[in-house]
Amino acid sequence: MRLLLVTGLLLTATAWAQDGAPGKGIYTCTTADGRRLTSDRPIAECTAREQRVLNTDGSQRTTLPPFLSPEERAAKEAADRRAAAERIAQQDAVRRDRSLVQRYPTEAAHQRARNTALDDANKAMRISERRIKDLGAERKPLLDEAEFYRGRPLPAKLKQQLDANDASVEAQQVLIENQKAEIVRINTRYDAELARLKKLWAGAAPGSMPPLGELPKAAPTATASAPKR
Incomplete structure (x- = not known):
């Protein structure tokens, strides 16, 4: 040796x-x-x-420099890799902060972006709410017809129409819940960005703050559809 x-x-x-x-x-x-x-x-x-x-x-x-043993050299190389990864992460953090400030130079610009992001979710939720209202109107004559069969089995066609109506309402309700979750996710993201931007606007150095962290993911989109009549 x-x-x-x-x-x-x-x-x-x-x-x-x-x-x-x-x-x-x-x-x-x-x-x-x-x-x-x-x-x-x-x-x-x-x-x-x-x-x-x-x-x-x-x-x-x-x-x-001191001549390192294989074990010492491996430890030094691992430390060098960690240091390099930390430098890259710091450089990325600086770039992200600078990009954030360039994208949103004022709070008004950031609020406009938030409103735009929320608009699609709110529109989708209103569409589902209108569809549920329409389905309620479609269900009323079906229920009136079902009164003639009280105490007796419903005809197959009428039962299928009622089941399809129920399934359509349920699918729209799932879509509404998804959009509510999406609105929460969007607001969480923009709240975190705004808190960071306020510090950057006040003079904090880009890359000097902890990362924003992982934000809640969007709720999965419902794909359920009503059975054909």
Whole structure:
């Protein structure tokens, strides 16, 4: 293992030397017990410590970092990956905040966007409410006809019409509940954005705040349909 460490250190030193001034380097380091060592080649006693590489005139050419074991190298690479991921996440957060401010320079602009997003959900809910009202009107003559069969089985056609009416009403009620959930989701999203925007408008640095987080998802769209008459 010691031979492998020294060999790796020599290879590393060669790479460093290629970037330095021509001529032989002077390696110097301080051991864990305080001894200062100097050599014309990488110092085996200092494989785990930083070594300064000097030119022949005593000026510093470069620094040779500690030679890491495979376990140490793996740990360092993992730490480097985490740091890189954090940098990318921070850059993304800055871009998102800047984009948010550009999209909504004022609270009025943000409110207009909220109203537009809510408009479709409100329209869909009103359509379903009107449809339920129409279905109620369609059901009245069916119920009047069913009075003639009180205490007796309904004709198959009449029963099918009543069942279809019930199914249509139920489907519209599901759609209304979905749109109510969508309105809650939209308002939750815009409330969170507005709170963040107020801080950004007040001078908070982009990317300096925690992320908005995952917002509630839209309710699934009902696909139920009434049976054919």
